[in-house]
Amino acid sequence: MSSLAAEFERALDPAAIFTGAGMAADPWQAGVLRSSHPRQLLLCSRQSGKSTTVASLAVHSALYDPGLVLLFAPAQRQSTELFKKVSAFYRALPDVPTPVAVTETKMELPNGSRIIALPGSEATTRGYSAPRLILVDEASRTEEALYGALRPMLATTSTQLDQGRMLCLSTPWGKRGWFYEQWAHGGDRWQRTKITAHDCPRISAEWLAEERKLVGDFIFRQEYLCEFVDTEEQLFPTELIERAVRPAGGPLWQ
Template identity: 60%
Template sequence: MNLARDLSRALRPGWVMHDAGLDPDPWQTQLLVSEEPRHLLLCSRQSGKSTTVASKAVETAIFDPGLILMIAPAQRQSGELFRKAKDIYLALDDVPRIVQESARSMELANGSRIVALPGTEATIRGYSAPKLVLVDEAARVEDALYHSITPMLAVSRGRLIALTTPYGRRGWFYEAWEHGGDYWQRTKISAHDCPRIDAEWLKAERESVGDWAFRQEYLVEFVDTDEQFFSSALIEAAIDPDLEPIW
């Protein structure tokens, strides 16, 4: 690789997306240059969140060689994220060559590996010391799986980026977003923040899918899941934390 080009890239915010022929939004550039170790992305459908973190994976693989894991509730979902990263990588010039690849992983000449995994605790426990972990559809990832991810970062001090649309007021992602404090960096992007999504299309979509789905998928609001009989607000109002349990 060319040292001058490496330096130029390192000093150019969002270079991965630019060099791959993409035009990043300001929030995407900010995430790409972020050094935060823990980041939550609460983003609308079609806002570009997957492309952003795929670009982050590529940049990490080039400049900070090591293991990069892509995790999602299903193999198909993590496989889609991997394909985005691979397409971006193949669009770049003067990068480490790919020495081994499959449908869900690739290894580079500099020692980096990008691996897409299904969201099962047993599968995750087979890996250690990643430089970067990406959790796609994070609101739908079970708590047990999330708690099996974080110990992998203890020694490597790697980064964790979780991206999702909301999925009700439940689960580890909701708790981290609402109550995680300064432990997490947070980015929230609704459909109205994305210049590629037309306002008239959004209006028609709201009429088509209904208010509940629209608020969740496009306004990225933590609304109760549609299968709940009682609302979260009603359940919380019925709980008295000062009461002693009856045994």
């Protein structure tokens, strides 16, 4: 393919960023990347390729939808990891402009796009406005206030058609927190994708069976089967607590 044709294909199809890096997107990854839905929740097994997916989306967005791309994770170390995947994808593309500036957490392109990795705290969102794309990795473990701070940022991107996008990706972490709430009760404002380890072509059944013995049932169901299982530390199961605090469920003890 000529470089112009490759460039054209890439502009039209975000999944082509994978090709540039010598990989092929799994069908579910391509589905996430090609979706035009402004709000996506990805509930995916450990090692399924969720961070890789959104890293390629960050590159596509910065190239073809100029503006601000913000990467969040529970801690700076983790969003910096995601940023590494972003810059690896970018560097693998043969015919893209040289970044104006690159650090370990930030890249700026000649078209004005900036990709910035931040820790997942409400305070760090303050200096930024109207992002084109927000990515929240390991979202179930980010603080409650982060989601509250991010939603209005997207709303300021004006019209329905031109609003910024948000993708939140995670393994589950108990029936609590904003990611769980949005997954379970967030209604149809989200497009949801659930990928267990069994759905991932790179994770073999033999390896999984071995891992199950190693990590135990609880962790296995959470990290590989994507179940919102109750935390081990929790004294009562979440359903019981919910029944006690939610009026509709009636009192816990008569």
